[in-house]
Amino acid sequence: MRRWELTIEIDPAREQPLFLQLAAAITDGIRCGRLKPGEALPGSRELADFLDINRNTVVAAYGELTAEGLVTSRIGGGTFVAQPQPVAPPGPRALASVTPTYPLPPVALPPLSRTIPAPGTLQLRGSPDVRLLPARELARAFRRAIGIQGRNVLTCTDPRGHVRLRTQLAAMLQSTRGLQATADDVLITRSIEQGLDLVARTLIAPGDAVAIEALGYPPARRVMELAGAHLLPVPVDQDGLDVDALETTLKREPVRAVLLTPHHQFPTTVVMSPARRARLATLALQHRFAIVEDDYDHEFHYDGKPVLPIAAGVARANVVYVGSLANILAPGLCTAFVSAPPTVMERLVALRGTSDAQGDAAVECAVAELFEDGECLRHVRRMRRLYRIRRDALTTALVRHLGGAVDFRVPEGGLALWVRVDDGIDIEAWSQTALQEGVSFSPARPFDFLDRGQPFMRLGFSYHDPAELDDAARRMSRALARVRTARSSPGTATARSAVRREGMERIDAGATPSLPLARQSPHRVR
């Protein structure tokens, strides 16, 4: 049993399930080097006896570690600490030296640079904790969808998606978001990105001006650009998109569409004020532009009055409403949807049918079943409760471990905190060092249309439980200390600048119209 007794602390009273506590303890052992690559872990029965827990708990923990790539099982039995893998296994590509002889058009998009955090890294990402997904129910529903009714489902060729899910989505939009919609008013898309791409290609002609939030979701503005849009960034402050600034822009030039995230502004999570929503709706009708309302995480609102989408208001005719189930279920089950008036819908459907035929009706029906039997909405309620707890947990952890270096408001909703960082801190260096400490988070730069290194970061709290979040903040603090030491070591000291506490008055003042798109790679983890 060796040194196991020293490091494993598990506590049935914590929110985190026992198997995850056990997995976390072993992960820690591996990360700190107490457990070496190739070393054998105790047998599940042996460890279960020792810790006085159920053997299945150990099996589940080992399964989790296997899934994370931290341990491997060998044929003939035994679980071993995995050999570290190169993050991107290089492997010779069969076509490595093959180059086309034909000319390619100018590059339209920067290459995707994906940083895959090392296994076991705590990720402060605003995506759902899929460990909590009702996986058994979903698998059962999938089996039923392709089972006896299979021919009906698997040959469904409706480019709008299967009517069962469209019916459920329409009902959800009506009941929880006040949106008038029937099944025929809903187009199911593969992802919110596909929805936005279809919308951009449908609404925008080359050269059209599109106003966007100066801080926003890079793929959303990129699909507008790909459709030929001329982008006009509009500042965002703590009441959301600055509608006065938009109005100034409208006086200068006609705008075809305004793309925004009014509910929990991405990435800042601020809620757009009712007065601004009303004003934006009026402007849309008056200046005849479309509002593309990206409501990517509607469900996760914790405090204050529920806020209805702009699409539920007077400007409905001019709103194209885009939503997603990715944050309810999982990024890998990224069913999303668009709702728009019939004239727009007809074009969206024709484009969808041409550019991607139809959806995955089996998955659509499986998800529909989760709605039909109430499981999906129960899951949403569970998640909302848990994510609220996690928001508060991350808040507490940041104050405890990083109190002097960061400043933020507790958001009413969303899956992340938008955190101002002390001016003296090199946030890019911090995030790089943090990766070495086993925690990942996102500086503001990729979200900024002007690609400036602003002193903000987005810290998602939904992906991890409170214990993990506390650990993440602790690691961030360790990383920060290392960055400060590195900085102060050549000179004398005082890397630590004064604590600032003005709050987030003005996140972004970048109203310079129509600058070329920033260079950095798309950041895809919301």
Added chain:
Amino acid sequence: MRRWELTIEIDPAREQPLFLQLAAAITDGIRCGRLKPGEALPGSRELADFLDINRNTVVAAYGELTAEGLVTSRIGGGTFVAQPQPVAPPGPRALASVTPTYPLPPVALPPLSRTIPAPGTLQLRGSPDVRLLPARELARAFRRAIGIQGRNVLTCTDPRGHVRLRTQLAAMLQSTRGLQATADDVLITRSIEQGLDLVARTLIAPGDAVAIEALGYPPARRVMELAGAHLLPVPVDQDGLDVDALETTLKREPVRAVLLTPHHQFPTTVVMSPARRARLATLALQHRFAIVEDDYDHEFHYDGKPVLPIAAGVARANVVYVGSLANILAPGLCTAFVSAPPTVMERLVALRGTSDAQGDAAVECAVAELFEDGECLRHVRRMRRLYRIRRDALTTALVRHLGGAVDFRVPEGGLALWVRVDDGIDIEAWSQTALQEGVSFSPARPFDFLDRGQPFMRLGFSYHDPAELDDAARRMSRALARVRTARSSPGTATARSAVRREGMERIDAGATPSLPLARQSPHRVR
């Protein structure tokens, strides 16, 4: 038991499973009006006893009928003939009268007109018979994919698709198609249409000339047009794309890409001759154009030598290869893929990541498992054997029921026959009347770039078993008789013109360059 004994003939010796024979017999009863809407079917036990078959067979048949919408089950038991549903339930749309006030760009695509055949219609479509899908294995694999390894899978954010399936696809391309490819040379797409759309948006700049087959798959040419391509139709004959005609075009103007289906030309299913493939490859390198090779149903080749893709030859650097699993598995599981050299792949991946984030990793892993344990390739072998039998069955049925009116070659591969129709026959009227007789098929018009009513039709044989195919041909014959009667009734007679048997010498001579895209709606069922 009433009139049941009169109509149900089931025979364990037939290829068709008993439950489908039973379902077909009941379908026939409903279609002919012997069974009226609302009428009760016998209980499963009662009918099983009467026919001396297993009760599960009856339950499965009723399940099939339920799936087709022909019968309904009521709470408290009992199975009843369904009330006929309007084909497209009209239902008031919530947004019916809502019209945006903003201007929309010029229409880029015709609206999709989807004809959904009435329940029970025999469909001569070239799509897979999903009744034969290994559904249980797939459901089990899906459950495993989202189970213990769920977090790993469900948060996979690789826009290229999950590495497990990419690895399997690369191995398949190497072993069965002679294509050099590793996992990194493969991009998984949602559908072959999405693959083609990504390719078009990557390779084509507005105004670029793209040569296409004058008879082809409408969505494929439409995505080229959406990317701004100027389309140049090239004739197709029984050796595939007419490369001499292409060469003439190349002398007149530079071409950026050639889009074609060399393996089983769509819709004609002809195999491009080796000499023409070689010539096309040489031209591509010499004239520096891309070959977009759409190999949508590679597996289904029955006679003669196996033919390797153009991508397996000397022009690999200039080929972007597009394939699909939709015809192996199901249209609703339309996983497809693209393989191209790294410089092109990098752009495809950036576009995919921006316009659709990532794939459905759970389904990708489930399909990967079917490959890993050999189930997928076993399924392909089974299907190839069955589809060959079905090809021959449709051939026999056409000769038997329509001998004097149609003419065709038996194709070496593919999932459909390309059939020449007697000159005196109004093929559009025939296909409309056929729907009333309970059989659907596709005249050539939607595939023709020039939108001409050519005397050809495409009859898929993969979707139904031999007994159903025979029935389909019989119904076509009845429909033809009705069309002829209708035509001859006003005048004297002789609607039946002489039988022609010259074979398919020249399917299409439409080499007129760059005509505007035809008006008809996309035809999406291959």
